[in-house]
Amino acid sequence: MASSRKWARFISSIASFTYFSLVIFQVPLFRVPCRTGTCKSPLQVTSSQLIASEFFPEPVVKALLYPGAVAASVLKKKALPSYNDLLKSYDSIHVKEVRAAMDLKRIEVLAGSYFMVAGALMSLIKPVRMSFFGALLVTWGLYSEVFPRKAAYIYSDKAIRIYPMMILAIVSAFSSMRKDLRKIIHICKKCRSKAKLV
Template sequence: MASSKKWATTISSIASFIYFLLILLQIPLFRVPCRAGICTTPLELTSSQLIATKLIPEAAVKTLLYPGAVANAFFNNNALPNYYNFLKSYRFASLNSAPVTFDDLQQIEVLAGSYLSVAGAFVCLVKPGRISLFGTLLIIWGLAREVIMGNSVDSNPGKAVYISPAMSFVLVFAFLCVRKDVRKIFRSCRGRPALKAKLG
């Protein structure tokens, strides 16, 4: 029992850290219309809303976005972005006091899921839980609903709603963040050999 608990804690902690990096470094997970034009990560979608509604200071949003901007520059062999003006590349300049649009309400699941995913990424570093999993599932549900209902049809393929294959990895890590679920997997795996021995 102690061994399974220890393994579950270790796996959950590692999964939480990987999930945190995937969110913070802004690995593209989807493509959806947003206030900034097109958003491809939960943090980008969340930040566009936070800047437009002024819920938190812009400096805090810049601090959240900067690691992803640095990672993006590194992977594309570009110069490191300047902290003071890198937000221009996110097209957030014209978002101040932007009103709520029909698209915002239409994609409420994706927006809510992005908020939960970002919050869960930070919370899971302290105490792994289900917030990340709920956020990821909400995003997938919202994007799938857009595709199924045909709301994602666009004359420009680059603007159509899209779910990246990387989302499946994020979903796995979000699931593994939940320590109780990992322990249930260990218990079920341990129970199978005993069941086979009884049946044999």
């Protein structure tokens, strides 16, 4: 039992860090139209909504966006972005003028993105089921949007897409749930010991 706890703690900590990195560094997980044009990560969807609603002050939103902006500039070998002009690079200046109907049309993606970002931040303290639930909600929202469409829409420039990294986000969100992971490891050990007896 003790070894299953150790394994669960080890796997959960790696999965939590992976999930946190995917969300905070804004690794492209999907592609969806949003208030800023096209959003490719849950943090971009969430930040555009937070700026438009003025629920959080802009410095808080900038602090959330900055690690991803730095990571993108390092990968593209560009100069580090200015903290003051950060919202310009994300086209978030005129986000308040865009109609809210765009977000309400994809409410599952918006709500799931909120859950994913909150789950990633909370995973620094303790992994929560919110991350997994948010990832599933976003996937369901995007899938229900793409599936009924014709192939011509799917392959257009404004297409809604789910990138392969979304699978890693779902797996890491699930693997970060320590109690559930411990139960799975314990069940697997019981099955293996029964198989050895047979």
